[in-house]
Amino acid sequence: MSISSSRGKSRIVMHVDLDYFYAQCEELRRNDLKDRPVVVCVYSARGGDSGAVSTCNYKARAYGVKAGMPIVQAKRLLREQDAVFLPVDEQYYTSVSDMVMAILRANADAFEQVSIDEAYMDVSMRCKDFDDATRLASRLKDEVRTSVGLTCSIGIGMNKLIAKMASDYRKPDGLTVVRPEDAKDFISRMSVGKLLWVGKKTEATLNSMGIYTVADLAKVSIDTLIKEFGRKMGIYLYNASRGIDEEPVKESAMAKQISRITTLKRNTSAIEDMLDDLNTLSMDVHKSLVEQGLLFRSVGIMLVYEDLSMRSRARMLKHYSNSMDDIARYARVLLEEALEESSKPVRRLGVKVSDLVSVKGQETLQRFM
DNA sequence: CTCTGCCTTAC
DNA sequence: CCAGGTAGGCAGAG
Structure with missing residues (x-):
């Protein structure tokens, strides 16, 4: 059910985007990072500087560093720049994100967190017009800055699409309002x-x-x-x-799949070299599954070969399950099959469960029986 | 229609 | 010679 405004006119939707989030979190807990390029990295199991850039602050971007770039390349661009390279600390960023999201949620008629650093808010009921919404956005930026210490960029529009593109229009620390009558021009x-x-x-x-x-x-x-x-x-x-975009702002639904992927210590096509990782991945997936109170009916694996081509295999079970044993067993069978099919050395390995249902819940229970 | 495997997106 | 995670669509086979 969507929220209709009392004006009977257009909706008012905000998109909030936390600026260069991981890197800004790091600046937050270390004031010696101010004025220095900060690069947050995902280091792989290979050791050394193997891995990729997750996020970086604007000082690093000035030298051409971008998300997704190999760490080695970022280091080359920033050599002699007093730059800081840090590993991602998901736990910490989540705790910071939770604080921000709580503030936003409390100020929305409908709320939708899209990722660790992004959310949509429908404020059609609590704001009488776009000017009103602009004042709210300003207040939210202040509150996020004073009580958490972060800057964010906010876009306001008549739907999620316009709001999202508006928040992207000016950043960091931006506030862009696109009134309904201007939406067509803005986007065109x-x-x-x-x-x-x-x-x-x-x-x-x-x-x-x-x-x-x-x-x-x-x-x-x-x-x-x-x-x-x-x-x-x-x-x-x-x-x-x-x-035009009619998508309602709504709480994000239950997960539809849970997966984990990892880079092997070295490229290999021998299953013995993969079993430890396969087990760890299965356990991680299982842990997340149990935490969320879910059952699965499909198990899959994913392989990335050394030439970066990929391949996936999945199998449907007869019954829903939440057993770690089922995940590990089927993952192994699928891996054996995949290795028979191709002997190309494998670089990365992944495990996934899908076709998920909640352990509780009535409609679910019926399907389960 | 169901299931599988692959592709694309985006953060 | 470079991360990891999720969602969703689509095509093809059965």
């Missing part, structure tokens, strides 16, 4: 790659069709878009190019 000027769900591949395809801006996109027929991108994406693009 953007290049298509700025649209939510339009990544590298989709952008390249659109460009090859001569489509570069959202205005270009809005001229394409829905049939063409569906033909080229499939039903779901085609309709999405057609609406998005017009600033």
